[in-house]
Every structure is written in structure tokens, then in C-alpha cells.
Amino acid sequence: MLDKKHIENFQAIVGAENVYSDKAHLIAYSYDATRTHFEPDAVVFPRNEEDVSAILRYCNANHIVITPRGAGSGFTGGALPAQGGITLGMEKHMNKILEIDMENMVAVVQPGVINMDLQRAVEALGLFYPPDPASEEYSTLGGNVSENAGGMRAAKYGITKDYVMALRAVRPNGDVIRAGKRTIKDVAGYNIAGILIASEGTLAVITEITLKLIPKPKFTKAYMGIFPSVTHAMNAVFKSLASGANPVAMEFMDDLVVRALKEKLGVQLPEDAGALLIGDVDGNVEEEVAFQLATLEKSFKENGAQEFIVAHDAEKRKELWFARRNASPSITIYGSKKLNEDISVPRSMLPEALERIYAIGKKYGFNVPCFGHAGDGNIHVNVMVDGSDAKQLHDGHQAIEEIFQLVVDMGGTLSGEHGIGTSKAPFMNIAFNEDELALFKDIKHAFDPNNILNPGKMGLPN
Amino acid sequence: MLDKKHIENFQAIVGAENVYSDKAHLIAYSYDATRTHFEPDAVVFPRNEEDVSAILRYCNANHIVITPRGAGSGFTGGALPAQGGITLGMEKHMNKILEIDMENMVAVVQPGVINMDLQRAVEALGLFYPPDPASEEYSTLGGNVSENAGGMRAAKYGITKDYVMALRAVRPNGDVIRAGKRTIKDVAGYNIAGILIASEGTLAVITEITLKLIPKPKFTKAYMGIFPSVTHAMNAVFKSLASGANPVAMEFMDDLVVRALKEKLGVQLPEDAGALLIGDVDGNVEEEVAFQLATLEKSFKENGAQEFIVAHDAEKRKELWFARRNASPSITIYGSKKLNEDISVPRSMLPEALERIYAIGKKYGFNVPCFGHAGDGNIHVNVMVDGSDAKQLHDGHQAIEEIFQLVVDMGGTLSGEHGIGTSKAPFMNIAFNEDELALFKDIKHAFDPNNILNPGKMGLPN
Numbered sequence: 029m030l031d032k033k034h035i036e037n038f039q040a041i042v043g044a045e046n047v048y049s050d051k052a053h054l055i056a057y058s059y060d061a062t063r064t065h066f067e068p069d070a071v072v073f074p075r076n077e078e079d080v081s082a083i084l085r086y087c088n089a090n091h092i093v094i095t096p097r098g099a100g101s102g103f104t105g106g107a108l109p110a111q112g113g114i115t116l117g118m119e120k121h122m123n124k125i126l127e128i129d130m131e132n133m134v135a136v137v138q139p140g141v142i143n144m145d146l147q148r149a150v151e152a153l154g155l156f157y158p159p160d161p162a163s164e165e166y167s168t169l170g171g172n173v174s175e176n177a178g179g180m181r182a183a184k185y186g187i188t189k190d191y192v193m194a195l196r197a198v199r200p201n202g203d204v205i206r207a208g209k210r211t212i213k214d215v216a217g218y219n220i221a222g223i224l225i226a227s228e229g230t231l232a233v234i235t236e237i238t239l240k241l242i243p244k245p246k247f248t249k250a251y252m253g254i255f256p257s258v259t260h261a262m263n264a265v266f267k268s269l270a271s272g273a274n275p276v277a278m279e280f281m282d283d284l285v286v287r288a289l290k291e292k293l294g295v296q297l298p299e300d301a302g303a304l305l306i307g308d309v310d311g312n313v314e315e316e317v318a319f320q321l322a323t324l325e326k327s328f329k330e331n332g333a334q335e336f337i338v339a340h341d342a343e344k345r346k347e348l349w350f351a352r353r354n355a356s357p358s359i360t361i362y363g364s365k366k367l368n369e370d371i372s373v374p375r376s377m378l379p380e381a382l383e384r385i386y387a388i389g390k391k392y393g394f395n396v397p398c399f400g401h402a403g404d405g406n407i408h409v410n411v412m413v414d415g416s417d418a419k420q421l422h423d424g425h426q427a428i429e430e431i432f433q434l435v436v437d438m439g440g441t442l443s444g445e446h447g448i449g450t451s452k453a454p455f456m457n458i459a460f461n462e463d464e465l466a467l468f469k470d471i472k473h474a475f476d477p478n479n480i481l482n483p484g485k486m487g488l489p490n
Numbered sequence: 491m492l493d494k495k496h497i498e499n500f501q502a503i504v505g506a507e508n509v510y511s512d513k514a515h516l517i518a519y520s521y522d523a524t525r526t527h528f529e530p531d532a533v534v535f536p537r538n539e540e541d542v543s544a545i546l547r548y549c550n551a552n553h554i555v556i557t558p559r560g561a562g563s564g565f566t567g568g569a570l571p572a573q574g575g576i577t578l579g580m581e582k583h584m585n586k587i588l589e590i591d592m593e594n595m596v597a598v599v600q601p602g603v604i605n606m607d608l609q610r611a612v613e614a615l616g617l618f619y620p621p622d623p624a625s626e627e628y629s630t631l632g633g634n635v636s637e638n639a640g641g642m643r644a645a646k647y648g649i650t651k652d653y654v655m656a657l658r659a660v661r662p663n664g665d666v667i668r669a670g671k672r673t674i675k676d677v678a679g680y681n682i683a684g685i686l687i688a689s690e691g692t693l694a695v696i697t698e699i700t701l702k703l704i705p706k707p708k709f710t711k712a713y714m715g716i717f718p719s720v721t722h723a724m725n726a727v728f729k730s731l732a733s734g735a736n737p738v739a740m741e742f743m744d745d746l747v748v749r750a751l752k753e754k755l756g757v758q759l760p761e762d763a764g765a766l767l768i769g770d771v772d773g774n775v776e777e778e779v780a781f782q783l784a785t786l787e788k789s790f791k792e793n794g795a796q797e798f799i800v801a802h803d804a805e806k807r808k809e810l811w812f813a814r815r816n817a818s819p820s821i822t823i824y825g826s827k828k829l830n831e832d833i834s835v836p837r838s839m840l841p842e843a844l845e846r847i848y849a850i851g852k853k854y855g856f857n858v859p860c861f862g863h864a865g866d867g868n869i870h871v872n873v874m875v876d877g878s879d880a881k882q883l884h885d886g887h888q889a890i891e892e893i894f895q896l897v898v899d900m901g902g903t904l905s906g907e908h909g910i911g912t913s914k915a916p917f918m919n920i921a922f923n924e925d926e927l928a929l930f931k932d933i934k935h936a937f938d939p940n941n942i943l944n945p946g947k948m949g950l951p952n
Contacts, residue, residue: 131728131838154734176677187675189684190652203925210836212866213649213906214923215638217948218930222651222684226677243734248779266593272616272705272774305802312734315777323754374672404674417749444675452678459678462666467937468680474936486679 030069034092038072038114041082046073046120047363056194057115058108060100061163062451066108068095068115075121077196077204077235077449082119083116084233085202087480090350091339095482096229098140103370104449106228110484116233118170126151126236132240134193134210139170139234143177143225146239155246158185161445170234176447180277183269183307187445189225193412194238199231200476210238218434223471229482231475243312247317248276250345252337253305253328254298258282258386260332260400261303262379265402268327271374273320278403279352282382285397288358289351297351298334306352307403308345315425355399356408360427362395365415367424369452371435372444381438385409388430392423406444432458448486491529496554500534500576505542508535508582519577520570521561523625524913528570530557530577530734537583537696539658539666543693545578546695556692558945560602560630565832566911568690572946578695580632587611588698595703596655596672601632601696606637606710608701618706620647623780625906632696638688642739644697645731645769645865648702649907651687656700659686661693662938672700685933687810690909691944693937707772709779710738712801714810715767715790716760720860722745723795724841727864727902730789731837735782739769740865741814741871744844747859750820751813753886759813760796768814770807771863817861818870824857827877829886831914833897834868847871850892854885892922910948918949 029292030049038047043356048054048071057066076078087094093113100107107414109115121142135157137146143164147157160179161167167177178187194208197220207220224232255261265278281289281304289295305328307322325336339345359366373381382398389396389411400408411427415418432442432455440450442459456465465487472479473490483490492511500509510533520527536542549556554576562569571577585602590612597619605626609619619714622641625627627638635657641648647952656670659682669682686694717723727740735885742765743751759766767790772822773780787798801807821828835843844860851858851873862870872888875882894904894917904914904921918927927949936949945952 090550129653129836129838130732132836133732177683178675178677180556182674189681195810199925205926205929206923207926209834209903210901211834211903211906212644213640213834213863213868213869214903215640215909216904216909217910217918217926218693219684219932220653220926220929220933222687223681225684225934226681231680237814244735270593270595274705274774312736313777313781314773315775316773319775372671372673372675374591374594374596377592400676405675406675433910439672441671441673441676441677444493444673445677447677450677456679461668464669464679466665466669467661467667467682470936471680471682471685472731473935474932 030092034090035070037086038070038083040335042072042074042079044092051288056460057097060105060107061103062105064105064108064450065351066110068109069112071115071117071122073117077198079204080235081204083217084198084200087114088200088202088478091478091480093480093483095188096233098171099142099166101163101167101329102171102175103446104451106447106449106485107171108450110450119168120234120445123188128153132210135239135241137169137237137239139168139237141169143167143172150241151244151304154244155241157241158238159188159191169237173225173234173237174227174229178401178406178438179400180279182401184274189242192221192225192237192238195221195224195234196236197232197234197251198483202229205232208238225283228449230472230485231481232371247314248308248310248313249317250308250339250348251321251324252348253333254301254335255303255305255333256300257302258382259379261305262382262402264305264328264333265332265378267331271323271327273323273327275307275309275324277382279306279400280407281351281355281399282397284362284395285355285359285399288361288397289354289414292358292361293354294452295351300334304351305402306348344441358427359397359410359412362397363414365413367411367413367428369409369428369431370406370444370446371431371440372408372464373435373438373440375405375441377438378402378405381435381440382435385431388427392427394424394427429455450485453485453487492554492677496552497532498546499548500532504536504541510536512604517914519559520791522567522569523565524567526567526570526912528572529574530571533577535577537577539660540696542660542697543664543666546660546662547627548665549576550662550940553940553942555942558695559783561604561623561628563629563899564633564637564911565908567871568911568947569633570912582671582695584897590615594672594817597632597701597703599699599701601630601699603631605631605634607631612691612703613706616706617703619653619701619703621650621653621803625693629701632783633682633695634899635699636689636691637689637909640863640868642741642863644863645740646736646738653702654683654687654699655702657683657696657874658687658696658698659696662940667694670700677797688909690911690947692934692950693943693948708774710770711783712807713777713783713786715795716797717765717767717795718762718765720844721841724769724844724864726767726793726795727839727840728947729793730786731865733785733789735785735789737769737771737782737865741768741862742864743813743817743861744859746816746824747821747861748858750859751816754820755816757813758859759807762796766813766865768810819873821859821872824859825874827875828889829873829875831871831890831893832862832906832908833871833893833902834895835900835902837867837904839900840864840867843902845898846896847893850889854889856886891917897910912947915947915949936938
């Protein structure tokens with residue numbers, strides 16, 4: 029519980045209307061997409077960078093812990109106050125697109141701007157902001173930067189970090205830091221923006237983000253490849269990319285997802301479809317789109333595809349994408365609770381990785397439907413359990429731990445795009461050795477010696 | 491001077507043949523492209539990562555300073571032992587391409603590999619490593635990562651940091667750190683690779699680099715735009731890019747460079763050519779190349795270009811590029827010594843930035859020929875002075891300082907690609923405020939509490 033004098037001090041900084049300390053609001057701010065909950069002692073809404081600085085300075089002096097929060101849509105608890113203290117709500121006031129600089133193809137935004145709001149604003153001007161996490165309709169760009177959000181278009185266009193040109197951020201001691209420039213090249217000083225990306229709000233509070241934009245490609249078409257098995261599809265992924273294809277997205281659905289789509293949603297797919305790859309290709313000229321489609325078709329067929337379908341109009345494109353967009357809701361037929369993890373391996377390891385993941389599922393008696401961003405090696409693995417069965421939950425978590433171990437053994441990562449937060453913190457020692465964890469701790473200490481910023485995350489010591 | 495017992499210890503670690511402490515060798519290792527010199531007390535050549543770790547551990551325990559060195563081709567003194575101690579020569583043994591993984595389009599190299607050796611090796615396999623600093627024929631990839639090297643192809647393909655997927659590095663205490671993965675997405679733990687890039691060997695010694703490769707584009711053509719003035723050309727730069735052109739390179743030469751090319755090298759250019767833009771466009775299909783050329787031509791002509799020339803064969807392409815490749819040697823007609831700096835501003839600021847740079851030159855009575863990577867906002871500014879005239883040298887340095895101040899005022903950076911090292915260290919307080927410099931110091935301390943790694947660089951405190 030936070031002393032009343034602290035609440036009054038926050039009220040003095042941001043105004044009484046920008047501090048919540050009543051139970052109803054504290055409960056409302058205790059959740060994110062993990063469905064775990066941690067209640068803050070207060071929620072404070074800064075109006076600007078000066079407020080952020082004053083709040084942090086006060087918290088630092090008084091050893092009050094503080095957790096920045098955007099939309100609270102994260103999958104690993106990054107925005108949850110694991111140790112109480114105050115939640116810093118960035119979405120209420122610091123949610124403006126400050127500038128779209130068409131001459132330099134740059135957008136400057138506050139952290140509370142919703143990803144899709146920026147996408148729509150820049151597309152109206154013929155520009156393009158590619159990072160498209162599945163949460164794009166509600167997640168904030170501050171959260172996207174803090175977790176280094178990915179998405180479907182990463183195969184061709186990369187992830188959030190590839191678009192961050194500059195950040196403004198406030199250190200726990202209240203210092204305001206400018207990192208990076210509105211220039212493509214900038215090698216003066218340490219790459220502070222680089223270390224803040226994916227730091228999950230544990231090092232500084234981001235107050236302004238400068239993002240690179242690119243021209244919007246003029247032509248886009250969707251494709252679908254239908255394969256007899258997961259292994260065929262997985263081979264087609266890395267072989268088609270290595271053969272020169274550069275699709276915007278290459279999304280994968282396995283046989284369990286295909287079955288769920290048919291059974292639950294009546295999606296029309298061939299009897300013998302064992303796996304799907306769905307995606308878009310784009311280009312400035314129609315011939316580039318045709319080149320991409322031809323390269324994919326050739327490679328898919330060489331790797332056993334039964335069918336290669338191209339959507340030549342918007343209607344058909346929507347139909348092809350329907351399967352992918354409904355993969356997640358469809359698989360509930362396999363269990364009331366999904367333990368879902370977003371592992372990532374080098375693409376050539378996908379065939380073996382999936383085979384071994386299914387074997388782990390089989391050992392415990394679980395269905396493990398998998399889908400996701402195969403084009404960049406990032407797969408969403410879903411261990412389906414009966415959420416009311418304690419034994420199944422326990423075994424499910426065991427299975428997840430085994431999957432993490434095998435992914436790391438294969439040169440992969442605990443998280444392709446969801447982050448570590450609280451959910452994956454127990455697995456950090458699978459992925460990192462003691463020396464690496466010690467370096468993380470030293471970096472945390474350099475930014476935040478009193479450990480007030482989002483403590484209890486990323487497996488950092490308390 | 492290093493105590494004899496230390497030399498013997500280094501000999502015990504790497505073998506006597508891998509330690510130089512004789513005067514001739516120390517002098518040979520005291521230079522880089524800055525033409526300043528600092529002599530090391532010894533040069534030690536590690537054979538592998540274990541050697542690096544043992545050397546660093548020993549230096550850390552004995553407070554011996556240590557400077558990593560690749561080819562010594564840097565422009566800002568990054569590889570010079572500003573405070574003596576040992577130079578760690580990475581080019582002798584740790585110079586192997588360890589793997590070219592075609593399936594995942596990734597190369598794994600040791601830091602001493604020469605940039606162009608990697609380019610050639612991957613192009614032979616149909617792949618492409620785009621970062622192409624002017625030093626590509628001799629600079630090492632370890633140096634490229636440490637300085638975050640750029641090059642001409644940055645306009646379309648980005649810079650070194652955009653290709654670093656993973657690093658192995660040794661901390662001053664000897665800890666071996668793995669940072670990043672052979673995956674496009676990886677958000678587990680702090681982005682250690684991100685902070686090591688451009689850290690100029692002050693945080694850790696890089697021992698292995700995993701680089702992203704891309705498919706080699708099938709078609710390339712060169713273009714040249716001839717403009718009546720620098721302002722016309724500079725407007726064409728940002729306007730053509732904002733209109734959707736995405737050239738591989740867009741290189742600029744001003745009127746002084748044009749005159750020097752004609753006078754010194756007899757290059758044939760129109761009488762009234764006031765500025766040139768030269769570059770390549772590429773694509774997977776010829777239509778994409780044609781689209782790029784048409785977009786550039788339209789925009790160049792709208793911005794006053796007298797001529798737009800396309801090289802349809804290799805011979806003509808070489809001819810167009812001759813002007814750019816000889817820009818640097820030609821301008822010696824303006825003075826025996828050039829004080830050259832690689833400033834970078836947001837592209838839309840280029841017209842005004844150049845106008846103001848010329849005004850500074852005029853005030854001091856110097857010619858300031860400018861050329862470089864306009865497509866990414868990075869310009870090489872050359873203040874031409876009589877190197878034997880102390881007054882001119884002094885005034886030249888004054889002019890440089892004024893140029894840095896104006897670039898920073900315009901939202902630009904002290905260095906687009908050369909780094910800070912010793913040369914630009916005095917100007918760090920123009921670009922960064924006290925809070926930012928304090929953060930750099932805290933990060934340095936977190937990695938290197940005894941300040942043994944490349945001290946005296948980047949304006950960090952001693």
C-alpha cells in the first residue's frame with residue numbers, strides 16, 4: 029500500500045483527475061493478455077514528458093516501484109505491476125501522432141499511439157509502417173518498442189527495431205535522454221535506442237518515438253500453398269526463401285489447425301491438406317509481384333505442394349486470409365485452455381523443431397496445434413489442456429519447459445515477439461548462462477540503481 | 491611502458507610469435523587513416539576467443555589498457571591506443587569466414603574478415619551483403635560493427651547494424667557473452683548486440699559476428715542526374731525519395747567537385763553542370779529497374795535536372811561511377827590538406843545545410859567541396875587548407891567546429907559513419923547534454939568498471 033502523502037504528491041504533479049487509487053480502477057489496471065493479475069497501488073497518467081520526469085524522480089527518491097503501461101495487451105506481463113507500486117498509464121494523454129514528416133519519411137509519435145492508428149494515418153499519405161503485431165488494432169507503439177513487437181510482415185519488412193530511428197526516454201533519476209536522430213546514419217555515442225528496444229520498460233520510460241516510414245508498395249497479391257504434411261510445408265518455407273523469394277508474409281498452419289478450421293468454422297480445404305502456407309507478396313510493378321508468385325509456386329511444388337492458389341482480387345484475398353486469421357480461435361476444440369508460446373528458430377530448423385514439439389505433446393497426451401510466422405522462423409506453439417484439470421495444467425507447463433529447452437538447443441529463442449516479462453522469466457536460465465545474466469543485471473543497475481522500474485521482469489534479480 | 495613480466499604473460503597465453511614489442515612493429519601499429527599516431531606498448535594477436543578472454547582477464551586484473559584493432563583503416567582513431575597499453579590485433583588469426591548458411595541466408599565470421607572478402611564469397615553463391623564502406627577492400631567486419639559502418643548502398647539497404655543478427659563478445663572481466671540468434675525475431679533479454687554495435691571497442695571485444703544476407707538482385711543499372719546547382723540537386727534528393735523512388739545509392743558531388751574532376755582528371759561534363767547525383771537502381775525484374783529509373787527521371791527533371799543519363803551496359807556504368815570514385819582524390823587541387831568530416835542531417839535539410847556550410851567556408855576563406863551519400867543524408871564535408879600553414883589549420887578546425895554546431899542544430903549528427911574515436915571526442919558536448927553523457931559513462935562503467943577497454947575514446951571520462 030502506498031502512503032497517502034505519495035498519492036497526494038502524484039496528484040500535485042499531474043492533477044487529481046490523473047491519479048486513480050480506488051479499488052475499481054486498480055482492478056481494471058491489474059490485467060493484461062496473460063490473464064494473470066497484479067494490482068497497482070495507484071495509476072498515474074502523465075500529461076507530458078515533464079510529468080514523467082517528475083514522477084520518476086519522486087519514485088526514485090522514495091523507492092516507489094513504477095510500471096509503464098500502454099494498452100496492457102502484452103502476452104508476458106510486461107505491463108503488470110508485479111511488485112505493486114504505481115502504474116504509469118501512457119495511453120490517456122501521451123497518445124498523439126506529433127508529426128508525419130513526408131519529406132524525410134519519418135513519423136514522430138508519443139508512446140500511447142495505437143499501432144493501427146499510425147498505419148492508417150501514414151497509408152492515407154502513400155506511406156507505410158510495416159510492423160503489424162496481431163494486436164495492431166489496440167496495442168500501443170510504446171509497448172511495441174518496449175517488447176520489440178513483430179508481426180506477419182517481418183519476413184520481408186523486419187520488426188519494430190528496424191523502424192526505430194530515435195527515442196526520447198526518461199531515466200529513473202528523471203534525466204531526459206535523446207537517443208538517435210531523424211537520419212539513416214548516426215554513429216555518435218552509444219546506441220541507447222538499441223538497448224531500450226525490447227527492454228520491457230525496465231531501463232527507462234519512453235516518451236517519444238521517431239519511426240522510419242517507407243513508400244507504400246503499389247501492388248499486393250495473396251497466395252496459399254497446400255501441402256500434404258507439416259514437413260513438406262516447413263521445407264518449402266526455407267527453400268523458397270533461399271531460392272530468392274521475398275514474400276511480405278509466409279504464415280503457417282499445421283494439420284491440427286487445418287482440421288479445426290474445417291470442423292469449427294467450415295472452411296473449405298482439400299481432404300488431404302496437411303499444412304498450409306499463406307501470405308502476401310508485393311511490389312512497385314506488377315512484374316515484381318508475378319516474379320514473387322512464380323518463385324514461390326516453383327519452390328512450393330518442388331517441395332510437394334498439391335496446390336498453389338493466387339488471389340487476384342480483394343474478395344479472394346480475404347478468403348485465403350480467413351484461414352490464418354481464424355487459426356487462433358479455431359483451436360479451442362482441442363482444450364479449454366491453451367498454453368501458447370512464441371518460439372523462434374533458424375528457418376531451416378523448422379521441420380525438425382516441429383517434429384520434436386509434436387513428440388513432446390504426444391508424450392504428455394496433448395494436442396499441440398502450431399501456426400504462425402514461418403517466414404521468419406517464429407511459430408506460435410499451443411499446448412492445449414483442460415484448464416480445470418490441475419494435473420493437465422502441471423503437465424502442460426512441463427511440456428512448455430521441454431519445448432523451450434529444445435528450441436534453445438536448436439539455436440532458437442524463448443521469445444520471437446512476446447517478450448519475457450513475468451511469464452517466461454523462470455526460463456531465462458535455459459537461454460542464458462550466468463555471465464550473460466550478470467551482464468543484464470549490470471546494465472539494469474547502470475540505468476536504474478534503485479531498481480524502481482518494472483521490477484520482477486525478465487528474470488532480473490530483485 | 492609495459493613491465494617485462496606482462497609481456498611474458500601475454501607470450502604464455504598466445505605464444506611468443508604472437509606478441510610484438512619491438513619498436514618497428516610498435517610504430518607500424520601506431521597509425522590509422524587519421525594520420526595521427528599513438529604507439530602501443532605491445533601488440534598481441536589472439537588465436538581464438540579463449541585467448542581474447544585470457545588476455546582481457548589478465549589486463550583487467552592488472553589494469554592494463556587494451557585497444558582492439560582490425561585493419562586500422564578508421565577515420566577517427568578508434569583502433570589507436572590513445573593511452574598506450576596493448577593493441578589486440580584481430581586480423582592475423584581471427585580472420586575466417588566460419589560459415590555461409592545458405593538455408594537461413596546467414597554468414598558467421600570472425601572479426602578480422604575483410605568486408606569485401608565476405609561480399610565476394612556470398613555473391614558467388616547468389617547472396618548479397620550490402621554494407622559497403624569506402625574501405626570495403628581492406629576494412630574488417632569487426633571494425634565495421636564497432637563503428638557501425640555505412641556506405642553507398644545505405645539509401646536502400648541500410649547500414650551494418652541492419653545486418654548484425656548475433657555477436658559473441660568478451661567483457662573486460664573475461665566473460666564470454668552470446669548476444670542475439672540466427673533468427674529474424676529474438677526478444678529474449680536485453681539487446682546486447684544493439685549496444686555493442688558502434689561502441690568502438692569500448693565495451694567488449696567482438697569475437698564472432700552473425701550477419702544477415704539477402705538474395706542478390708538480378709538487375710542493376712546506373713544513373714546520373716546533372717543539375718544546375720547544389721540546391722537543385724539537394725531538392726531532387728529528398729523529393730525523388732519521397733515520391734517513391736528507392737535507389738540503391740544516390741551519391742552527390744557539388745560544383746567544386748565537378749570542377750576538380752574536369753580540371754584534374756579531364757572528366758567530360760557539361761559546361762553548366764553545377765552538381766551531380768549518381769547511383770544505381772536494382773530489382774528482381776527489369777520492370778522494377780525501369781520503374782525506379784522513370785521515377786527518378788521524372789522527379790529529377792521536375793527539380794531542374796538538365797540531363798538524366800542511364801547506363802545500359804557495364805562500360806557506361808563504369809564511366810558514370812568514375813566521377814564519384816574519383817571525387818576524393820580530385821579535390822586536392824583546393825589545398826594540400828583536407829579536414830574531412832562525415833556529417834549527416836535529415837535529407838530535407840540538405841539544401842539549407844550545404845548553403846550554410848559553404849557560408850562558413852567563405853567566412854574563413856576556404857573552399858569546402860562536398861560529396862557523398864546524399865540519399866541517406868550523409869555528406870562528406872572537406873575543409874581544404876594549406877597543411878603547412880598553422881593559421882589555416884587553426885581556422886580550419888574552427889570552421890569544422892562551427893559546421894558541427896550547425897549540423898546538430900539542424901537535427902543532424904556529428905558522424906554518419908566514421909565514429910567519434912579521438913578525432914570527434916572534443917565535439918561530443920555539442921551533440922549531447924550532461925545527462926546523456928552521464929548515461930554513456932554509466933553504461934561504460936557497467937561493462938568495464940576498470941576502464942581498460944579502449945580508454946580515451948568517444949569523449950568518455952578517463
